[in-house]
Amino acid sequence: METMLTVEGLGKSFKNKRIISNISFEVKKGEIMALLGPNGAGKSTTIRNIMGIMYPDEGTITFHNSAGKEIPRDKIGYLPEERGLYKNVKVMDILLYLAELKDYPLARAKERALEYLKKFGLEGKEKVSVEELSKGMGQKVQFIASILHEPELLILDEPFSGLDPVSQELFKDEIRALAQNGTAILLSSHQMNLVEEMADRLFLIHRGTRVIYGTLGDVKKEYANFKCTINGMNSGTLLESLPEIERVEQNNETAVLYLSRNVQPAIWLKNLPEELDIQELSIDRISLHEIFIDIATDKNLLKEAGELHA
Incomplete structure (x- = not known):
C-alpha cells in the first residue's frame, strides 16, 4: 500500500520545554491512522507541524516525494479542533472561498458542496450565514470544507466532538467512504469507542514520545x-x-x-x-478506552507488556 505521509524523528520545543521527541509514523493510502494521547501529549503540536503551521526543530515530514515547505498543502484537508468559520459569511460563499484557496475548480466545488449539504441534512442552507447555524450544523459545514477539494490526505482533529449520535454516524460513514476511495486519513480523537470502530492502525503518544504504534489487532493482542x-x-x-x-x-x-x-x-x-x-x-x-486510561494515569500495563512496533 502506497505511503502518503511519512513523519520521521520529529522534535519540537518551546522555551526550552520539550513538547515532542523522536515522533515517527506513516499514513498509507486508504487507511485510517489514529493519533491518540492524553491532553498535553503532543498531538496538536504534531498536527501543526504536518500542516506547516509551525516547523519542527528536528526531523522530516514527507508527503509523497515533497518535504517541508515544498509539501503541496492543496492536497491536504484539515479539520482543526478549534473550529473557526467567518460568522457573517453565507455557507456556500465560505465553502467556495476555501475551495478556491486550494486551487480547486469553482464549478466542481459548487456541485460537490450542494451534494454534501444534501447528504448532511443542510439542503437549502447554502444562503444562510454561518452565525445562524447551530453548533452541529456549523461543524458539518467545516467538515465539508475540509473534504470539498478532494484531498489525498485528510487530517481530522476531534471530528466527533459535540455531535449528536446521528451526526456521528454520518461522519463515520463519510470518513470510511473516503478511506475506501483512497484518501489517507489521520484521525485524532478522545472518543476511544469510535476510534476502535474505525482505525486500521494507531499511534499513541504520552509526554511527547511514542508509547504504542501498530494495527488495532496487534495492540489489543499485545496489551489487552x-x-x-x-x-x-x-x-x-x-x-x-x-x-x-x-x-x-x-x-x-x-x-x-x-x-x-x-x-x-x-x-x-x-x-x-x-x-x-x-x-x-x-x-x-479490555477495550482501547481502558488501555488509554491505563497510559494516561501511569498504571503498569504497558511497563509489563513492553513496546509494540508497527
Whole structure:
C-alpha cells in the first residue's frame, strides 16, 4: 500500500520545554491512522507541524516525494479542533472561498458542496450565514470544507466532538467512504469507542514520545489482557480466590474479573469451581478506552507488556 505521509524523528520545543521527541509514523493510502494521547501529549503540536503551521526543530515530514515547505498543502484537508468559520459569511460563499484557496475548480466545488449539504441534512442552507447555524450544523459545514477539494490526505482533529449520535454516524460513514476511495486519513480523537470502530492502525503518544504504534489487532493482542464478566450471586471472597485473577470489580450480581497475562481462556474456564453461580458469562479483551486510561494515569500495563512496533 502506497505511503502518503511519512513523519520521521520529529522534535519540537518551546522555551526550552520539550513538547515532542523522536515522533515517527506513516499514513498509507486508504487507511485510517489514529493519533491518540492524553491532553498535553503532543498531538496538536504534531498536527501543526504536518500542516506547516509551525516547523519542527528536528526531523522530516514527507508527503509523497515533497518535504517541508515544498509539501503541496492543496492536497491536504484539515479539520482543526478549534473550529473557526467567518460568522457573517453565507455557507456556500465560505465553502467556495476555501475551495478556491486550494486551487480547486469553482464549478466542481459548487456541485460537490450542494451534494454534501444534501447528504448532511443542510439542503437549502447554502444562503444562510454561518452565525445562524447551530453548533452541529456549523461543524458539518467545516467538515465539508475540509473534504470539498478532494484531498489525498485528510487530517481530522476531534471530528466527533459535540455531535449528536446521528451526526456521528454520518461522519463515520463519510470518513470510511473516503478511506475506501483512497484518501489517507489521520484521525485524532478522545472518543476511544469510535476510534476502535474505525482505525486500521494507531499511534499513541504520552509526554511527547511514542508509547504504542501498530494495527488495532496487534495492540489489543499485545496489551489487552482478557476480562471475564459473570452475572450471578457470588461472594467477593470466592471471586478473588479464582486462579489467574489480577483484580475483581463487583457491582451487585455482576462481576468483572481481570485475568492475568498469557491466560488461555478455554483452559481457564475449565478450572472454574462448581460452586460458582453463573447465570451469564462472557470473555473479551479490555477495550482501547481502558488501555488509554491505563497510559494516561501511569498504571503498569504497558511497563509489563513492553513496546509494540508497527
